[in-house]
Amino acid sequence: SVAYDFDTVSTATPNDLEAFWMGFTANRAFKARPRMVARAKDMHYFTPEGRPILDASAGLWCANAGHSRDPIVQAIQKQAAELDFAPTFQYGHPTAFRAASRIAELAPGDLDHVFFCNSGSEADDTALKIALAYHAIRGNGTRTRLIGRERGYHGVGFGGISVGGISPNRRFFGGMLTGVDHLPHTYDREKQAFSKGEPEWGAERAEALEGIVALHDAQTIAAVIVEPMAGSTGGLPAPKGYLKRLREICDKYGILLIFDEVITGFGRLGFPFAAERYGVVPDMIAFAKGVTSGTVPMGGVIVRKGIYDTFMDGPEHVIELFHGYTYSGHPLACAASLATLDLYRDEGLFERAREMEPVFADAMMSLKGKPGILDIRTVGLVGAFDMAPSPEGPGKRGFKAMEVGFHDNGIMFRVTGDTLAVSPPLIISESQVGEIVDKLSKTIDAVM
Ligand code: PLP
Numbered sequence: 001s002v003a004y005d006f007d008t009v010s011t012a013t014p015n016d017l018e019a020f021w022m023g024f025t026a027n028r029a030f031k032a033r034p035r036m037v038a039r040a041k042d043m044h045y046f047t048p049e050g051r052p053i054l055d056a057s058a059g060l061w062c063a064n065a066g067h068s069r070d071p072i073v074q075a076i077q078k079q080a081a082e083l084d085f086a087p088t089f090q091y092g093h094p095t096a097f098r099a100a101s102r103i104a105e106l107a108p109g110d111l112d113h114v115f116f117c118n119s120g121s122e123a124d125d126t127a128l129k130i131a132l133a134y135h136a137i138r139g140n141g142t143r144t145r146l147i148g149r150e151r152g153y154h155g156v157g158f159g160g161i162s163v164g165g166i167s168p169n170r171r172f173f174g175g176m177l178t179g180v181d182h183l184p185h186t187y188d189r190e191k192q193a194f195s196k197g198e199p200e201w202g203a204e205r206a207e208a209l210e211g212i213v214a215l216h217d218a219q220t221i222a223a224v225i226v227e228p229m230a231g232s233t234g235g236l237p238a239p240k241g242y243l244k245r246l247r248e249i250c251d252k253y254g255i256l257l258i259f260d261e262v263i264t265g266f267g268r269l270g271f272p273f274a275a276e277r278y279g280v281v282p283d284m285i286a287f288a289k290g291v292t293s294g295t296v297p298m299g300g301v302i303v304r305k306g307i308y309d310t311f312m313d314g315p316e317h318v319i320e321l322f323h324g325y326t327y328s329g330h331p332l333a334c335a336a337s338l339a340t341l342d343l344y345r346d347e348g349l350f351e352r353a354r355e356m357e358p359v360f361a362d363a364m365m366s367l368k369g370k371p372g373i374l375d376i377r378t379v380g381l382v383g384a385f386d387m388a389p390s391p392e393g394p395g396k397r398g399f400k401a402m403e404v405g406f407h408d409n410g411i412m413f414r415v416t417g418d419t420l421a422v423s424p425p426l427i428i429s430e431s432q433v434g435e436i437v438d439k440l441s442k443t444i445d446a447v448m
Contacts, residue, residue: 026399035406040067043425043432045412053406056413056422056436061231061263062294065343066425072295072339079335088116088329096329099337103291104302106272106341109281113308115321116300116328120262120288121155123299124225127284128159129323131223131256134307140254143222144179147212147255151185153232154225154260154286163225166233181216183208183226187236189386193375194368195237196361202239209249218253223283228274231263234419235377235384243280256283256307262299266290267344267426269380270354277380283307293340298333349426353381356428363433364422367441372397372448381426387418387444394418400447408446411439420444 017031037045037053043066045053058064065072079095086093100114117126128146135143148154148163155161161169162177165185170177184205192199213221228243230236243259250257259282264274266287271277273285284307288299311320327333344350357380364376364383375386390397398418405411414421420443422436 042066062289064290065293066427075339095334099334110305111302118297121157123286124154125157125159127301145221147224149183151233198240203241206245223256225258227260237379258284262288267350292336296333296336353426383422385420405443409439
């Protein structure tokens with residue numbers, strides 16, 4: 001087994017890295033050459049030895065306010081001392097109601113009720129379950145089909161992988177994934193390469209929903225779920241007009257539209273939610289990550305008033321929806337969320353992201369023309385770089401870039417296959433944008 005020296009962290013005893021089976025990780029390679037961080041502040045992580053790592057991925061697309069920010073830290077500490085846990089099944093605590101109100105306030109239109117859970121995966125499964133229950137309660141029990149999209153990522157629950165469009169996430173779990181269909185993804189390199197923001201081409205891909213309706217009959221379809229920008233499969237922004245068209249088709253056939261805003265929520269695209277950027281009001285928004293800037297696990301679903309009201313029927317003592325998590329509306333998460341939302345507001349971080357977008361986009365595009373770079377996409381504070389795969393096979397070059405980036409160039413970014421994605425905290429300065437480009441450039445050179 002492999003030992004890692006944690007001396008500089010907290011213990012004099014070398015630790016064994018074997019016991020932790022890490023998710024979405026090449027475990028043997030990690031344990032041979034660990035990319036370990038022990039501390040974080042603002043835009044940086046620090047290795048156990050104290051070496052700074054520029055955080056170009058906001059952790060995992062979540063630390064939008066930057067790391068270990070004092071007001072959030074203090075709010076969590078205070079809440080832990082005051083009320084560590086309280087159930088939100090049949091009992092309640094004030095912080096959860098405050099957090100729900102604040103989150104609902106940020107959402108567009110009549111999206112004004114919040115169902116809490118603890119992660120993006122739970123948020124997506126919750127949204128899908130609400131959609132099915134909603135139709136059943138209204139007497140449309142045949143509406144059980146769920147429509148996702150190729151290259152979509154909706155977490156790792158059985159609901160999420162069913163509608164998700166990433167084959168390795170689905171491969172071994174096929175037996176459960178019935179009753180779904182998928183829209184085509186919206187990416188076409190020939191038509192979209194090196195676009196800043198929403199590509200001009202691609203809205204026509206929404207028309208495939210008409211085909212799906214024609215095939216299955218609208219009366220069998222409960223909901224469509226899409227990410228306004230597909231994050232995990234390489235930062236694919238919605239083409240111009242695409243989401244509006246989906247909304248129109250869903251309205252025409254009584255299908256609910258769910259936006260998975262686990263990444264795009266809380267400022268990533270310069271607005272509280274991407275729904276606002278695109279001027280499209282979905283029926284539900286799934287959120288997580290940025291709601292607490294990653295500090296305490298939290299997720300949730302914001303639903304339109306009409307959906308909530310549909311459930312509020314029958315005898316008053318009867319539970320309306322048989323769903324929930326022990327930690328739904330956990331006091332620490334709610335306190336973290338309130339402090340995070342205050343920080344976003346007080347520092348104007350969503351507006352900041354919007355103002356920074358053109359600078360960021362130009363900086364990312366400056367790597368165009370580098371040998372082996374096939375495409376660069378940007379939207380909000382997201383940048384994605386497709387590298388040509390190595391002759392050794394797909395994913396090898398991306399993996400090597402992650403190692404070189406961390407160990408040699410002091411940068412953390414996200415890698416999917418041979419695509420590098422950056423999504424820095426929204427507090428990033430212009431000079432740090434330049435630093436990301438330099439570090440990426442060196443890293444790409446090293447792996448080509
Ligand atoms: N949905 C989207 C769009 C995501 O990007 C993610 C995570 O990256 C999830 C859902 C799943 O969230 P979690 O890992 O918190 O379960």
